[in-house]
Amino acid sequence: MSLAATPAETTAPRALLARQPNEFDLARIGRLLVRRRRYRYVEPVIVPIEDGYLVRAPCCSRTVDPQGGEIDIARLVWVERAREWRLFRRNHGPPSWIEDGRFARLGELMAWLNADPDRVFWQ
Incomplete structure (x- = not known):
């Protein structure tokens, strides 16, 4: 019996090869958002999405959501080809995502999101 992998064993679906999302980083993001x-x-919610995570939270600004519902705060996307994280903020006017920064490490991205010096995420 050979220990070498056969071609059928080396081919895996994309979902099995994807780095993001994963349970480890999901928990890490939750801990860092504190x-x-x-x-x-407010208690943010982290939702796994394709290649990353969506951060949502109850709305604190009636100018963003008059009903005070849950709104999108940020998208964290891992770009495998560039081997970097991209952070997007939500434009609540005409709904769209705006790239806010690129980061080599998730910790750097989270530090920027948590600081929010321009008040563009936590409005």
Whole structure:
């Protein structure tokens, strides 16, 4: 019996090869969001999406959502080809995503999101 992999064993569906999302980073993002500087009294939700995560939270600004419902805060996307994280913020006017930054490490991205110096994420 050979220990070498056969061609059929080396081919795996994309879902099995994808780095993101994964349970480890999902939990890590949740732990790191506790350190944010703005709207610390709301409980954000992290949703796994293709190649990353979506951060949602109850709305604290009636100008963004008059009903005060849950809104999108940020998208964290891993780009395998570039081997970097991309952070997107939500434009709540005409709904769209705006790229806010590129980061080599998830920790750097989370530090930027938590600081939110321009107040574009936690509005």
